[in-house]
Amino acid sequence: MTATxxxxxxxxxxxxxxxxxxxxxxDSLGIAxxxxxxxAVRTTDSGLTIRVEGEGADEVxxxxxxxxxxxxxxxxxxxxxxxxxxxxxxxxVIPHSRGLGSSASAVVGGLxxxxxxxxxxxxxxxxxxxxxxxxASEFEGHPDNAAASVLGGIVVSWTENDQVADGERPGRAYxxxxxxxHPLLRAHVLVPEERSATAHTRGxxxxxxxHGDAAFNASRAALAVVALTQRPDLLIPATADRLHQGxxxxxxxxxxxxxxxxxxxxxxxxxxxxxxxxxxxTTGEFPAELRELAIAEGLRVLExxxxxxxxxx
Numbered sequence: 001m002t003a004t005x006x007x008x009x010x011x012x013x014x015x016x017x018x019x020x021x022x023x024x025x026x027d028s029l030g031i032a033x034x035x036x037x038x039x040a041v042r043t044t045d046s047g048l049t050i051r052v053e054g055e056g057a058d059e060v061x062x063x064x065x066x067x068x069x070x071x072x073x074x075x076x077x078x079x080x081x082x083x084x085x086x087x088x089x090x091x092x093v094i095p096h097s098r099g100l101g102s103s104a105s106a107v108v109g110g111l112x113x114x115x116x117x118x119x120x121x122x123x124x125x126x127x128x129x130x131x132x133x134x135x136a137s138e139f140e141g142h143p144d145n146a147a148a149s150v151l152g153g154i155v156v157s158w159t160e161n162d163q164v165a166d167g168e169r170p171g172r173a174y175x176x177x178x179x180x181x182h183p184l185l186r187a188h189v190l191v192p193e194e195r196s197a198t199a200h201t202r203g204x205x206x207x208x209x210x211h212g213d214a215a216f217n218a219s220r221a222a223l224a225v226v227a228l229t230q231r232p233d234l235l236i237p238a239t240a241d242r243l244h245q246g247x248x249x250x251x252x253x254x255x256x257x258x259x260x261x262x263x264x265x266x267x268x269x270x271x272x273x274x275x276x277x278x279x280x281x282t283t284g285e286f287p288a289e290l291r292e293l294a295i296a297e298g299l300r301v302l303e304x305x306x307x308x309x310x311x312x313x
Contacts, residue, residue, distance in 0.1 A: 003121070005076075005083045009043045011116040015109035016307040017094040018101035018148035019189070019279045022228070023239030023270040024220035030148035030155045031228075031279075033187055034305035035100065037092050039068055039109040041117060044085030054092035055102070066090075067103060068110040071139065075114020078135055079125040083117070097195035099273035104145035108136045108310050112150075116312035129309070130175075133157075137174035145273065147176030152309035154179040154228050179225065181306050182232050188286045190278040191300040192254055204247050213242040232283045235268035239281065245271050252276050258294070265290065 017035040021027070050062050050069060060066055068090055076083060094102045111132055119126035129150055136146035143157035157176035220240050227238035248271065249256040255276045262269035262280055265287065272279040278299075280286065291301050 013113040019272040020144035030144040034307040071110025075111040079118035101145035108149040143174040151178040184283040
């Protein structure tokens with residue numbers, strides 16, 4: 001039986017950006033980055049009001065079709081509660097359509113806010129991080145960005161098909177574990193003005209890949225876990241990829257050029273998610289001359305902290 005929340009309950013969710021793949025870990029490796037969207041939600045007697053500030057404010061719908069609103073409602077539903085009305089304020093910092101997990105962050109923030117509202121009504125309805133990873137990944141279709149925004153740090157995620165009875169539609173179960181980054185590890189992102197649609201860049205990938213390329217990526221993905229947590233001196237080989245970046249290179253010329261330039265300079269650089277942002281991982285400062293050149297070519301150069309996961313209050 002669904003319980004209706006009283007008016008006047010308030011929560012705020014603060015959710016980080018993320019970068020997925022990290023080179024070889026296609027749809028499995030992710031990292032949480034300290035660029036934060038904030039979602040403030042209050043239950044009301046009826047209706048829906050939504051306001052959006054910052055990134056994407058003029059581009060997203062201000063109604064019930066907004067991704068954050070849908071995620072809040074799913075979070076409430078998963079807890080077995082309902083709100084007659086909602087007042088939602090989204091303060092966006094994460095760039096949209098740049099490969100920094102903005103949609104996953106919206107989903108995670110909305111779900112976390114919904115569950116936090118339920119928990120204010122009844123603390124036993126708070127839910128777990130594992131449930132949040134599952135719910136968010138159902139929206140996304142893969143868990144790498146969503147898991148990073150939930151758990152923080154570095155994540156290894158995976159998907160399993162549920163075993164179901166004959167005639168039933170199979171479901172998917174999503175899982176992730178958090179890894180603590182090496183204390184010297186630093187993340188830098190080079191963010192172009194141009195945008196990229198994940199559906200388009202994913203469509204550039206072939207249905208099959210050579211066995212040698214698959215074996216190459218399997219070894220590099222395993223090595224990446226070691227490099228990111230224990231041996232950052234191995235970051236260059238550990239971030240090499242043959243599975244997806246090469247197939248997308250033609251659609252991301254500026255990104256591809258900068259990855260090559262950075263790697264030639266000894267900096268472990270990859271496409272951030274589906275691009276066009278470049279993720280660079282170092283144990284020291286980003287070279288000043290490369291920063292100046294990137295800015296001259298229209299890139300924003302940011303150094304977000306490797307962050308904790310979503311938080312609500």
